[in-house]
Amino acid sequence: MAGTFAKLKQAYQLFKTIDFKMLAKLSEKIDLSQVMTTVAQLDENQLNGLMKMLGSRGGKKKSPPIDGDFYDLGGRLSPEDRALQLKVRAFMETEIQPIVNEYWLKAEFPFEIIPKFAALNICGVTYDGYGCPNRSYLMEGVIAMEMARVDASIATFFGVQSGLAMGSIYMLGSQAQKDEWLPGMQQLKIIGAFGLTEPEVGSGAAGGLTATAKREGDTWILNGQKKWIGNATFADVTVMWARDLDDNQVKGFLLRKDTPGLSVEKIHDKMALRIVQNGLITMKDCRVAEADRLQHANGFKDTSRVLRMTRAGVAWEAVGCARGAYENALAYTRSRKQFGKPIAAFQLIQGHLVEMLANLTAMQTMVYRLSELQDAGALKDEHASLAKVFCTMRTRDVVSRAREVMGGNGILLEYNVARFVADAEAIYSYEGTKEINSLIVGRAITGMSAFV
Template sequence: MSAPAKLPPFDPADPLGIDDLLSDEDLAIRDTVRSWAADRVLPHIAEWYENGELPGIRELARELGSLGALGMSLTGYGCAGATAVQYGLACLELEAADSGIRSLVSVQGSLAMYAIWKYGSEEQKQRWLPSMAAGETIGCFGLTEPDHGSDPAGMRTYAKRDGTDWVLSGRKMWITNGSVAGVAVVWAQTDEGSGGIRGFAVPTDTPGFSAPEIKHKWSLRASVTSELVMDEVRLPADAVLPGVTGLKGPLSCLSHARYGIVWGAMGAARASFDAAVEYAKTREQFGRPIGGFQLTQAKLADMAVELHKGVLLAHHLGLRMDAGRLRPEQVSFGKLNNVREAIEICRTSRTVLGANGISLEYPVMRHVTNLESVLTYEGTVEMHQLVLGKALTGLDAFR
């Protein structure tokens, strides 16, 4: 009888051995993005967050383009053609730095670029995608409106025919990258019969288009958020995305972006959890580190369980996406669970740090407030619950 194989040592940073599921290329991509974030974001993010700005966003976009992080899982047109798992790992590392940085990448690649890549004409792809993949052109995605968030079918933005042109009018709200974008993918009602919602690739220097920046945010402060205003914006016939009509277009883009959030939320959770662990090992009360008390250890254990379960869930969904088998309901499953658990991990981490938890010297409160936005955008908790409820029962509770 042969001797049993020697077990590897327990790794507190990877208690389930999830790294064993990753290829050498996966690990290299993850480590590259982590190193970039440590060098270019972490030394400055507290100041950016406190000031409510993201200075040098165009330079950051070009650097992210050089890493291959923009439109990362798309193929051709200068895109990296990475796997869904590799894109997810990048999202995790970016959001471990800050949700605003991951949002920049998600909106660029999974919303604006994906819409053009999936539904655009060859001419539109050639015009926009190479420069967007390089970070030379920033994109935004206009779906949400001031009065229509969870119900995009009720949008009021309208595009009407005028000869061979389209004339676009309306407003979009809470648009990441809006005021720095060179192209806006805007969804609008048309008179093309039932379900006539169409997407338009709108150059932002077109007369009648403006994107005032939204200020006074208490979440995603290191992120550019804007309103889009279209006042009789005249577009040529070839501005419309020809590959889709109806809500299928924007909703499929949102599903692609939500997948990145499933991973990214675990990055915010990991950063907060790591801060709590380190603090618990060094902060002394009653003559010894608080990490030696049972209640603190219970918090750390529970957070570790939910954190690494969430990463396993994200990895599973990534494998399904790579196999072409990922359903929108499964993305809702991941987004609902991982963001909800991530925000709870961050809140519990804050309690471990006590009063220091609210200081920008630590990342925890910044991640808590950012995740309040992540919890809501790309589908609220309630919407994903109803998506899963319908899938489980066959009964539609939306209406």
């Protein structure tokens, strides 16, 4: 009896949706008695489905929001941190997005954004004192992701300034050096660079630096070259790494931009991170005072402490790059129509989108946990290396699929995916190649070193 009553109630609800003028016209085309007989034979689920379809009256269905944070990791942030995340996002979308393609094409840096960038108050985000916010490593990662979500070059600029350059001084400098440099760098009144990689030495930096340092009293004489140094063309100070000729140990120096014998040549014709101003640095008998030697940098193990910290940030940048590509590709597939409907409605396109999202979500959860380890003081080299390997590999896959679902338009800058495709290649290689980072992890899990 109850089932019969439920069916009668559903039938009544269906009856209320009928437009009888339209029904009269419809009767001229189809056998309504047969339709009614068929409807009467529908079970409860089928009838509910029919009512839902009729109730929509052909109205436009509201699309779900475009959001690459599928597991809502942002919801785990404190309200204060969430507000900062959205503040950085708004800055990137309003100040960077409108100009990024222009500057990418010109391979120039938008210096006019630096004061606005400084107003965000995020440089040295994890440091205590010197005007720094003293937030978590998790928040530092989220900031890097938000920047790379719009442009990886700006994220790289931030990583060099806030991470590599400021981090070297914060972790390895004397108190006098911290007092001199960090407040100005935090406010972006002083721009920093990090000089480790050389023309012939990348992965072998631990034991093979050709840049040398020779002490003469209270002065050090630096000679050699550095390559791929971000911010080098306009940096006020470069954290320079060189091999001490006396003890063969890697040491760090604060090389000021007006030092005699120092010259910087901009690297041209890059296919990736074109906004980043990479330089080839040449040092010819550059004299550096002992007071400008990083006082707690006495070997490559100290250099590695900085790299461990910033390598986690590179993994977050990879996530941002992938997220930007995914979200732009998803928006495109919703608006691009072929065969009479948006291409997002086709199975093959949805397959690509889901694989992109799966990779992105796996990457996000990985770096989130990575930063939790870092905040707990438990981060190891192998943790950062595994995240760098995995995230940069998966990012290459995500940006490739993003370009694929956009067809030929995917190679045009105006559709905001081509930059991510190119920039993913640079992120994949810098701060340790896949091979080197894989060997760091391999050593940790096997107990055997495969390094030469």
